[in-house]
Amino acid sequence: xxxxxxxxxxxxxxxxxxxxxxxxxxxxxxxxxxxxxxxxxxxxxxxxxxxxxxxxxxxxxxxxxxxxxxxxxxxxxxxxxxxxxxxxxxxxxxxxxxxxxxxxxxxxxxxxxxxxxxxxxxxxxxxxxxxxxxxx
Numbered sequence: 001x002x003x004x005x006x007x008x009x010x011x012x013x014x015x016x017x018x019x020x021x022x023x024x025x026x027x028x029x030x031x032x033x034x035x036x037x038x039x040x041x042x043x044x045x046x047x048x049x050x051x052x053x054x055x056x057x058x059x060x061x062x063x064x065x066x067x068x069x070x071x072x073x074x075x076x077x078x079x080x081x082x083x084x085x086x087x088x089x090x091x092x093x094x095x096x097x098x099x100x101x102x103x104x105x106x107x108x109x110x111x112x113x114x115x116x117x118x119x120x121x122x123x124x125x126x127x128x129x130x131x132x133x134x135x136x
Contacts, residue, residue, distance in 0.1 A: 004105070006046040008039055008127040012061050014092035015099065032096055039100025039127075051106050054134040056114035061093050062122035077121035090119050097127055105131055 013035035018026045028036075063084045065077045076082045094117050098109045106112070113134050 003130055003132045004048060004051075005128070005130050006042065006048060008042045008097070008129065009125075010038065011064055011125040012093045012127050013096055014088035015095035016092075035096055036100035039097055040104055043101060043104040048105050050104060051111065051131070051133060053111065054113045055106060055111055056132055056134050057098075057112050058116045058118075058130040059094060059097055060118045060120065060128040061090070061097075062120050062124065062126050062128070064125045065121045065123060078123060080120055082121060084119050084121055090117050093117070093119070093127075097129070101129070105129075 013031055016029040016032045019029060020026055065074050069077060073082065094115075098112075102109055
């Protein structure tokens with residue numbers, strides 16, 4: 001199988017901590033659920049096949065450059081010389097993307113045996129997803 005590559009446009013929404021209703025039920029916040037649905041629909045629109053074997057995944061998460069950055073700092077961020085070492089944590093971004101791809105790109109995220117995530121700045125916020133079967 002060749003590599004599967006597609007882009008989820010827009011600002012990545014980090015997975016929020018589980019919330020509890022007044023009756024004790026656990027639920028995902030509406031903002032997180034909406035983003036996971038965008039991830040799902042993007043994968044479906046790109047005709048992404050469901051892989052049933054071990055796989056490798058790479059996510060490159062491009063965050064918006066803060067408006068407070070000077071012109072010079074914005075330039076450095078666009079060139080990849082400044083990284084977003086700010087909250088939210090990268091693992092929360094990863095969780096929202098992988099949960100959105102569950103049942104679409106793979107049956108379950110337990111199939112991922114090799115994983116890499118990178119957080120960068122860009123004027124064009126997005127998540128670039130690359131996946132391929134792991135050679136056994």
